[in-house]
Amino acid sequence: MAEAEEPAEPVGRRYSEAANVFLRFKDVFGDPNARRNRSRRRPRDEQGSSVPFGAGRDPRGIGDTINSLTMQLGWNSPLAQSELLASWAELAGVETANHSSPAGIDEGVLTVHCESTAWATQLRLMRNEIMSHIAVKYPEAGIQSIRFQGPNAPSWKKGPRSIPGRGPRDTYG
Numbered sequence: 001m002a003e004a005e006e007p008a009e010p011v012g013r014r015y016s017e018a019a020n021v022f023l024r025f026k027d028v029f030g031d032p033n034a035r036r037n038r039s040r041r042r043p044r045d046e047q048g049s050s051v052p053f054g055a056g057r058d059p060r061g062i063g064d065t066i067n068s069l070t071m072q073l074g075w076n077s078p079l080a081q082s083e084l085l086a087s088w089a090e091l092a093g094v095e096t097a098n099h100s101s102p103a104g105i106d107e108g109v110l111t112v113h114c115e116s117t118a119w120a121t122q123l124r125l126m127r128n129e130i131m132s133h134i135a136v137k138y139p140e141a142g143i144q145s146i147r148f149q150g151p152n153a154p155s156w157k158k159g160p161r162s163i164p165g166r167g168p169r170d171t172y173g
Helices: 016-028 062-073 074-086 089-093 094-099 117-125 127-137
Strands: 100-106 109-114 145-149
Touching: 016 100, 074 089, 074 100, 089 094, 089 117, 089 127, 094 109, 094 117, 100 127, 109 117, 117 127, 117 145
Parallel strands: 109 145
Antiparallel strands: 100 109
């Protein structure tokens, strides 16, 4: 009759749990009492990021995590554009922001509505300076040009008393 074989113990279960943790720390961080040449130590083959104490498993800050997530999802450009629109006062200056407001971004063109045609003209003269500030602070926004619009002229095409035709031409006078 053959002797009953004992079940083989899994590797690393020969010792108590505390001893296994100590041996793992000793293996990872090194034994301060042992004098080994670390250059001869063969690196382990790690099987991906799910291995404890493996490469890429260090804790990261929430900012780094959100930045990598937005980059993976392709949100960098829309987030930069919305940040640009929200910080128009800082970008153009407080006085300028009191008389103008960004309307939106369409295909790389930033549209800015101005309070008057004088302000629109003044901002057109400052276009290069504003574009350079945008290029430095928000390069991911993808702004290629700026369009400054003055106030819209009144329209007589709508309302209860509108009539078809050319509209008021020589009626003033």
